Amino acid sequence: MRNTIPFLAALPLRRTETQRYRVRDSVSTIETEAAVEPAYLRTVLAQWASGVVIVTTIREDGERHGMTASSFTSVALDPPLVSVCLASDGTTCRMVRRSGVFAVNVLGSEHRDIGRRFAEPGQDADRFAVGDWSTATTGAAVLTDATAWLDCVVAACHPAGDHTIVLGMVRDAAVPRPAEPLIYHDRTYHEGMAR
Numbered sequence: 001m002r003n004t005i006p007f008l009a010a011l012p013l014r015r016t017e018t019q020r021y022r023v024r025d026s027v028s029t030i031e032t033e034a035a036v037e038p039a040y041l042r043t044v045l046a047q048w049a050s051g052v053v054i055v056t057t058i059r060e061d062g063e064r065h066g067m068t069a070s071s072f073t074s075v076a077l078d079p080p081l082v083s084v085c086l087a088s089d090g091t092t093c094r095m096v097r098r099s100g101v102f103a104v105n106v107l108g109s110e111h112r113d114i115g116r117r118f119a120e121p122g123q124d125a126d127r128f129a130v131g132d133w134s135t136a137t138t139g140a141a142v143l144t145d146a147t148a149w150l151d152c153v154v155a156a157c158h159p160a161g162d163h164t165i166v167l168g169m170v171r172d173a174a175v176p177r178p179a180e181p182l183i184y185h186d187r188t189y190h191e192g193m194a195r
């Protein structure tokens, strides 16, 4: 029998409509017939445990910018490709598309504060005030004590609903400090398993 989440029982599971999402010059049209409601989907997906990264890039004025992400995926080894999935109307997505570069910083279990800070909405506070940052070859910021980082140039951007799948060609990568990973599950940060 299906194991439902009680407080979501009232939410409709399905809706029927066609959505068009515009990302700069391209439009992604998704038939959402039989799609699961976004609020329900968010709760279901919260059960998926993931690592946490900070995606950094360069603003128009040359300053650094970054945000917390869990959608990081390795895509190919040859050529070396990775992807992140960014909200198309977010600042980071816009700046990654504009600059054509980004870095992915894999957080360790002691980096919760950084994960929280880079997810806070608004651009007023300097997100980089927490953590020790340096600059990689592309100009994107990398965390000096990251579990790992990958410095990338944008290879392609694919609109996908209200998000954009950003494919990055890895230009440089490092493992500055192997450590237990930071894990995100059920909207909570957890320490990864000890070795």
Ligand SMILES: Cc1cc2nc3c(=O)[nH]c(=O)nc-3n(C[C@H](O)[C@H](O)[C@H](O)COP(=O)(O)O)c2cc1C
Residues within 6 Å of the ligand: 052, 066, 067, 068, 069, 070, 071, 072, 085, 086, 087, 090, 091, 092, 093, 115, 118, 119, 120, 121, 122, 184
């Ligand atoms: C653990 C965690 C993972 C997240 N993963 C993503 C993600 O993969 N893609 C995304 O667009 N937003 C993700 N977010 C939300 C962004 O971090 C958040 O909306 C941020 O404020 C966006 O910053 P920006 O508007 O400067 O781009 C995540 C948030 C948290 C806490």
